[in-house]
Amino acid sequence: MHYDCLIVGSGHGGAQAATSLRQNGFQGSIGILSEDRDPPYERPPLSKDYLLGGKTFDRILIRPAEFWTSRSIDLLLGHEVVKVHAKEKQVLCADGATYSYGYLIWSAGGRPRRMSCPGHDLQGIHAVRTRSDVDRLVKDLASAEGVVVVGGGYIGLEAAAALTKLGKTVTVVEAMNRVLARVAAEPLSRFYEREHRDHGVEIRLETGVDKFVGSEGRLTGVLLKDGVTLPADIAIVGIGIVPCVEPLIEAGASGENGLDVDEHCRTSLPDVFAVGDCARVKSAHGLRIESVQNAHDQATAVAKTLCGELTPYSATPWFWSNQYDLRLQTVGLSAGFDRTVVRGDPNTRSFSIVYLREGAVIALDCINSVRDYVEGRMLVERRARVSPDVLANNSIRLKSLALA
Ligand SMILES: Cc1cc2nc3c(=O)[nH]c(=O)nc-3n(C[C@H](O)[C@H](O)[C@H](O)COP(=O)(O)OP(=O)(O)OC[C@H]3O[C@@H](n4cnc5c(N)ncnc54)[C@H](O)[C@@H]3O)c2cc1C
Structure with a gap:
C-alpha cells in the first residue's frame, strides 16, 4: 500500500x-x-x-x-x-x-523507561503511557490499598494526587533530593512536596528501589536502597x-x-x-x-x-500539570537558568516563579496564576530584562513590564 x-x-x-x-x-x-x-x-x-x-x-x-x-x-x-x-x-x-x-x-x-532490578516483572507494577496501561492499572486498583510511585516527575506526582483522591495510601520514591528536580527550581519542588504531604502522600527523597518484593508472582512490597521496605499492592513507575x-x-x-x-x-x-x-x-x-x-x-x-509554505518551528514552549486543585502552567524553557524570583506567596497557593538567565526572563512556572502565565509569556518572548526586585513585586502587573 x-x-x-x-x-x-x-x-x-x-x-x-x-x-x-x-x-x-x-x-x-x-x-x-x-x-x-x-x-x-x-x-x-x-x-x-x-x-x-x-x-x-x-x-x-x-x-x-x-x-x-x-x-x-x-x-x-x-x-x-x-x-x-x-x-x-x-x-x-x-x-x-x-x-x-x-x-x-x-x-x-x-x-516508558523500565526498571531492571529484581522483581521488575511482577504483576502489579505499572506504567502510565497508553490508554490500555491505565485501564489495566484501574482494574488492579480496585483491590489495592498501598501504592508506591517510583519517580517524582510530573506524571508520578499527578498519579499520586489522583490515587490519593481515590483513597489509596501513596508513597512517592524519588532518587534526587527533591521532586521535579529535572524540570523546575527548588521553590516549586518544595511547594509540591508540602502539598503532597498535606494530602497524606509520603515522599521519600534520595533513595531508590533496590528490589520489588512479591509472592506468587504478585507485588507485595518495595525494598528501598536505604533498607526500608514499603508494603505495596501496586507500583507505578514514572521515570521518563x-x-x-x-x-x-x-x-x-x-x-x-x-x-x-x-x-x-x-x-x-x-x-x-x-x-x-x-x-x-x-x-x-x-x-x-x-x-x-x-x-x-x-x-x-x-x-x-x-503544503509548500516552508515553515520553521519556532513556537514558545508551554506546558501544564494538574495536581489536586493546583493548576501549574509553564511558559518558556527554564533549562540553564542562573536566577529565580518567587512572585507572590506560595502559602496562598497562587504564585509564580520567574526564571532568568544573564538578566533576561526565559521562563515562568505559574501556580493558580493564569494572569502571570498570560502576561509573563510576553516577557519570555521578548527576553525582557527586568530587575528581580521589580519581578518579585506582585502588585506590578507583568504586562506593564513587558510593554515598558
Ligand atoms: C500520563 C501522561 C500525562 C501527560 N500530561 C501532560 C500534560 O499535562 N501536559 C503536556 O503538555 N504534556 C503531557 N504529557 C506529554 C504529552 O502527552 C506528550 O508530550 C505527547 O503525547 C507527545 O506526542 P507525540 O505524538 O510525540 O507522542 P505520543 O503521543 O506518545 O504518540 C506516539 C505514538 O506512536 C506510536 N508508536 C510508537 N512506536 C511505534 C512504532 N514503532 N510503530 C508504530 N507506531 C509507534 C504509539 O503507539 C503512539 O500512538 C503527558 C504524557 C503522559 C504519558
Whole structure:
C-alpha cells in the first residue's frame, strides 16, 4: 500500500500532522500507522481525569471517528513499524505489512523507561503511557490499598494526587533530593512536596528501589536502597521515556536520545520528518521536549512545509500539570537558568516563579496564576530584562513590564 504522506504514530503529533495537512490543502493520500490499537486520544488525562474515572475514553478522543473518514485519513492501527528502508521509501511492520511513502512523518513518541532490578516483572507494577496501561492499572486498583510511585516527575506526582483522591495510601520514591528536580527550581519542588504531604502522600527523597518484593508472582512490597521496605499492592513507575526511534536510527538517521532534526523538523534522511517527543531540534533548544504543545506545533509546521509554505518551528514552549486543585502552567524553557524570583506567596497557593538567565526572563512556572502565565509569556518572548526586585513585586502587573 502506498501513501503520499505516511505518518507513524497516532498520538498528539501524528493526529495533528494529518489534520493540519488537510487544513492546508494537502490533496494526496494520508495514512496514520500506529502500534496503538485505539484511535488518536489525548494523553494528559491518562494521569488525571481518565485515571480518576471523571472522563470516559470517548471524551479523550482527539477527534471523533467520522473526522478521519470524512477527510480521507486512513487509521492503520495495531501495526508496529520495525524497519525503515529509506532508499526504497518503505516501512516494514512487525506483522509483515509493508507501506511505501512519498513523505514520512515520524511521530512515534517514546515508551516508558523500565526498571531492571529484581522483581521488575511482577504483576502489579505499572506504567502510565497508553490508554490500555491505565485501564489495566484501574482494574488492579480496585483491590489495592498501598501504592508506591517510583519517580517524582510530573506524571508520578499527578498519579499520586489522583490515587490519593481515590483513597489509596501513596508513597512517592524519588532518587534526587527533591521532586521535579529535572524540570523546575527548588521553590516549586518544595511547594509540591508540602502539598503532597498535606494530602497524606509520603515522599521519600534520595533513595531508590533496590528490589520489588512479591509472592506468587504478585507485588507485595518495595525494598528501598536505604533498607526500608514499603508494603505495596501496586507500583507505578514514572521515570521518563525512551524515544521510539530505533527503526530510523538503523536506517541511518542521525540522532541518539531522539532524532536530530533541523528547524523544519527534517531528519537527515530524504523526505523523512520527525516531530514530538522523539524529535530533537538542534538549532532551537537542542532538547527533546515532551509536551502536547511541542508535538502539536512541530506537526503543524511540517504540514505547512509539505503544503509548500516552508515553515520553521519556532513556537514558545508551554506546558501544564494538574495536581489536586493546583493548576501549574509553564511558559518558556527554564533549562540553564542562573536566577529565580518567587512572585507572590506560595502559602496562598497562587504564585509564580520567574526564571532568568544573564538578566533576561526565559521562563515562568505559574501556580493558580493564569494572569502571570498570560502576561509573563510576553516577557519570555521578548527576553525582557527586568530587575528581580521589580519581578518579585506582585502588585506590578507583568504586562506593564513587558510593554515598558
Ligand atoms: C500520563 C501522561 C500525562 C501527560 N500530561 C501532560 C500534560 O499535562 N501536559 C503536556 O503538555 N504534556 C503531557 N504529557 C506529554 C504529552 O502527552 C506528550 O508530550 C505527547 O503525547 C507527545 O506526542 P507525540 O505524538 O510525540 O507522542 P505520543 O503521543 O506518545 O504518540 C506516539 C505514538 O506512536 C506510536 N508508536 C510508537 N512506536 C511505534 C512504532 N514503532 N510503530 C508504530 N507506531 C509507534 C504509539 O503507539 C503512539 O500512538 C503527558 C504524557 C503522559 C504519558
